[in-house]
Amino acid sequence: MDMQVTTLNEKKKGGVKQRRIICYIVLGLASFLCLFWFYILFINTTRSHSELSSGFTPIPSTHLITNMTNLFHGTQPVLKGMLNSLTVSALNCLVCVYFSAMTAYAIHAYEFKFKKALFTMILAIMMIPTQVTALGFIQLITKMNLMDSFVPLIVPAAASPIVFFYIKQYMESTLPMELLEAARIDGAGEVRIFNGIVLPLMVPAMAVQAIFSFVGCWNNYFTPALVLSSESKKTLPILIATLRGADFLKFDMGQVYAMISFSIFPVIIVYLILSKYIVGGLAAGSVKG
Amino acid sequence: MNKNGKSVVSYNKWGYIFLIPFLAVFVVFQLIPLISTISNSFFEHYFSGMKEIGPKFIGIENYKKLFSEGDIWQYFGNTMIMWIMGFVPQIVVSLLFAAWFSDPSLRLKGQRFFKTVIYLPNLIMASAFAMLFFTLFANTGPINSILVGIGIFDEPFSFMSDKTSVRTLVAMMNFLMWFGNTTILLLAGMMGIDTSLFEAAEVDGATPRQIFWRITLPILQPILIYVMVTSLIGGLQMFDVPQILTNGTGDPMRSSMTLIMFLNKHLYSKNYGMGGALSVFLFIITGILSVVVFRFSGNQDKYGKA
Structure with a gap:
């Protein structure tokens, strides 16, 4: 009986370490899944139309300002x-x-x-x-x-x-x-x-x-x-x-991405600043659907 | 409150005065529209080209037409399928994460970071998020470029013309937008559970899995039902994501057309009679579901403030 308890405890100690690693991996994957899209969005907002049509690369380019100015002067x-x-x-x-x-x-x-x-x-x-x-x-x-x-x-x-x-x-x-x-x-x-x-x-x-x-x-x-x-x-x-x-494929894709960025990133920035209150307030007011 | 009743008496009329804005706005912008929506459902009233037909009282003909045409059942089915496809992974992942975050023996670091990140998609403009997915998953978009690049596909896959992939995209967006929210709700519920229960179980040699299934889940049952029903009510209102993703068509073959997209169509074409009947149908379903929430929200305070 006593032996059983000790082996159980030992198992549990090793188990906790293992479980913790699994938790970090899964949480890391979930975080990746949440951020990945916005990462591509950011990268693509920095790339010009011709760069965009030549396929995806994970490295930002230099056309962020150009895309944004084009967007502001667009239709x-x-x-x-x-x-x-x-x-x-x-x-x-x-x-x-x-x-x-x-x-x-x-x-x-x-x-x-x-x-x-x-x-x-x-x-x-x-x-x-x-x-x-x-x-x-x-x-x-x-x-x-x-x-x-x-x-x-x-x-x-x-x-x-x-x-x-x-x-x-x-x-x-x-x-x-x-x-x-x-x-x-x-x-x-x-x-x-x-x-x-x-x-x-x-x-x-x-x-x-x-x-x-x-x-x-x-x-x-x-x-x-x-x-x-x-x-x-x-x-x-x-x-x-x-x-x-609109028939958007005829558009300058740099501008399309700039437009989406323009609607998404301001909210993300404000959220990151206020996240403490938002996440805390959410738990306190769990009536919210 | 009541023990002060005597001195409050003379101020009572202010209770009514302070309620005026809420009540006036509610009556004008919610109650009157609700009544007129219901009454619209009993009239034949639509536009054929520039010509206005009706309004003419026709009893329950609109309802008969709505339910016999069969479209509504297809759209109801679409809505439910996409809701379930998003909700099942959502509740599983949320339960798992909430259990991990609240498990004292795990002592996970960086919880603030993870919570902040997984809640983030909830605040994103759903229409912009859908537009983003549409662009990313386009035939010439970066996802296809990546998938072809690493050799999963030989040629770009047309995500937008396949029934299953469109529904999966909608469900995935709904999942991403809501699992963080649900995690935080369930976590609040789990933190409210008396820790001595866990300690006692641990002393008795229960495994984390046993603790989860035998203690945590049964105690969480009311909040789980609350989460499920409110999510279902939200699911019935599914609109922005499929509307923008499919440009309002619900393609391919209207397999991703939801009930609210259908209602939206009636509203744009000014088909008031059918739109009214559809609204009443949605109102009744939501009403029934709300009663269920109500029955369980009596326990709300217990975990609400945890």
Whole structure:
């Protein structure tokens, strides 16, 4: 019996080392699989059209700047597209976190009739995908004369159940009611309390959700493609779709890669800077689908 | 909250006031569109060239047509096949990685690095990612150049004209985009498990494999179901990747056409009646799946904050 235990333990020690090596190899492979595509993308963005048609090499070339300038002077309004994407995403994410915090505060800090029912309703609508209401949405904004405008891409963010839920959970653990009482005794109005005291305390939760809603909006293709039609208003995903729709093999391939790089690498760089908060925030808010 | 109820009473109306933006926006941009989508599904209303047909009330004719034409079942099948092809490797790899990351006896170094890298594809613009794959896997693209170069293929393989390879590409992109996310969710769940359970098992001489199958998995069951159902809801909404990869055609032979791509077609051609019926169909399926999530999200807090 004793001998058995010792051999088991010895086996286990050697086993751990072996297992660790296997883990590193598999994790290394997975990381490779995640980064490989972006590596080729980067290499190919630095190569000219004629170099690209002569096959792949793993070494970068010298045409990065040329490809980028060609892209900016090309037929696609990419700079305008990026500006549009930035505008829509920034406003969308501001509206989203501000009003979600306000809704969370209303449910958290006040007692009123139908509160429970309202809370349940907000949770129930959490899962309705935007696609299933898209038809009515398009008809409605056509009637409201809001087609080809940024408004229908920004204002609806005020009702974001998932962000609301996340901030509400954070509020429950960080916002003492005594603080609000004290502010009221000092004569602060309710709006002032919300903007001046509650919001600053909610910054960590709001920042995490701001990143996610910004990225979600930045990457969104379905709704903007239905709403926006004029060249000057198109966002980056729509321009990508246009590029795909064109007979792209006739294009300067250097420019095609530059265009894809232009939509992917800014996000990667920002992600690497903020990754600590993103990966951490994700684990904390596991409600997110 | 309740013990402060007395002093809060006079401020109660502010609860309603602060709810106005959410409710107003919800009613205008979600509820009214939902109702009008449903009502559209009972009308014959489409455009034939420049001519508008309807709207004329026809009851459930749109639904009858939708389900009898058979296209919807093909697209439903496509969506499910591509979802399963991506989800099965996703859940297996995620479970494995989460188990490794949380295993105290392994003490893996560089966890931050690995987590950051595997989560990265999730934030990439799906349309740009699909466009990238389309370019990389084109007949004259670098993947074919590499595969021919190292002698796997004699001549470039036409990835985009083969049913299986297009579906595999879509599934692979979905896998790459979501396995990091799932790993982190499952890891949060595993970190929440009381470590004394593992220690006790180890003392009793359980192997890592036994610990995983007999302790970790059963405890993780609710979160696994949650992950599966939310992924299924996401899978039903699959759009950007196959849409851009196949330029909206779902080729070859519409074998990669998803339900939302089908809906998108109806929306562009302003076929409101059929589009409405299809939306209601999707709404009902998602609703049923959401109820399942709801039943399991009661346990959410336990692992949510781990």
